[in-house]
Amino acid sequence: TQLLEQSPQFLSIQEGENLTVYCNSSSVFSSLQWYRQEPGEGPVLLVTVVTGGEVKKLKRLTFQFGDARKDSSLHITAAQPGDTGLYLCAGAASNYQLIWGAGTKLIIKP
Amino acid sequence: GAGVSQSPSNKVTEKGKDVELRCDPISGHTALYWYRQSLGQGLEFLIYFQGNSAPDKSGLPSDRFSAERTGGSVSTLTIQRTQQEDSAVYLCASRRDRGGSYEQYFGPGTRLTVT
Numbered sequence: 193t194q195l196l197e198q199s200p201q202f203l204s205i206q207e208g209e210n211l212t213v214y215c216n217s218s219s220v221f222s223s224l225q226w227y228r229q230e231p232g233e234g235p236v237l238l239v240t241v242v243t244g245g246e247v248k249k250l251k252r253l254t255f256q257f258g259d260a261r262k263d264s265s266l267h268i269t270a271a272q273p274g275d276t277g278l279y280l281c282a283g284a285a286s287n288y289q290l291i292w293g294a295g296t297k298l299i300i301k302p
Numbered sequence: 303g304a305g306v307s308q309s310p311s312n313k314v315t316e317k318g319k320d321v322e323l324r325c326d327p328i329s330g331h332t333a334l335y336w337y338r339q340s341l342g343q344g345l346e347f348l349i350y351f352q353g354n355s356a357p358d359k360s361g362l363p364s365d366r367f368s369a370e371r372t373g374g375s376v377s378t379l380t381i382q383r384t385q386q387e388d389s390a391v392y393l394c395a396s397r398r399d400r401g402g403s404y405e406q407y408f409g410p411g412t413r414l415t416v417t
Contacts (some may be wrong), residue, residue, distance in 0.1 A: 198344075233410050237406070237407075287349070288399075292345045
């Protein structure tokens, strides 16, 4: 059974600080996605990483896929209140299913 | 075009009643997923429709849950004899079957409360 462990589950920091969210598995994924979900809305895709060792940047967000394609991280630089939300990682399984992490609830205090 | 829409946005029902939740996927998307999400938690897969293939029902928690997709578009998730533990947000997502993409587009969800 493929599992994705996401950590931390909850993070509350001050505006301007940096943070990293981790997504780990013992399984290899062909690709991994990061989504952000705000209250009352569905998750929205932020990025897909495909190649082992790949790094993608989206403004202040940096996403990395591990060399072995078993883990990924999301780093936010100089966090802002607008970054508040639930961050979910999801690994591509067979038959176009996604294996979902439990989510990281992020609160950025002004 | 429009994104994924779901209705109703909120549903309060009494224990033991049946409920139907509706999902309108993005036009042209052949894949449709239903998930359940408890407050602030991750997504629990329920069921997956892909084109005309038999749906993957492996995530349905009990035989009280069923779903259908008519004409390859609109989908309805039905919960019979609702229980309090069924209270959650039910999310629908669709995917465009092209180029091996796994990207899913989500609706805003239906918040179900069973009293």
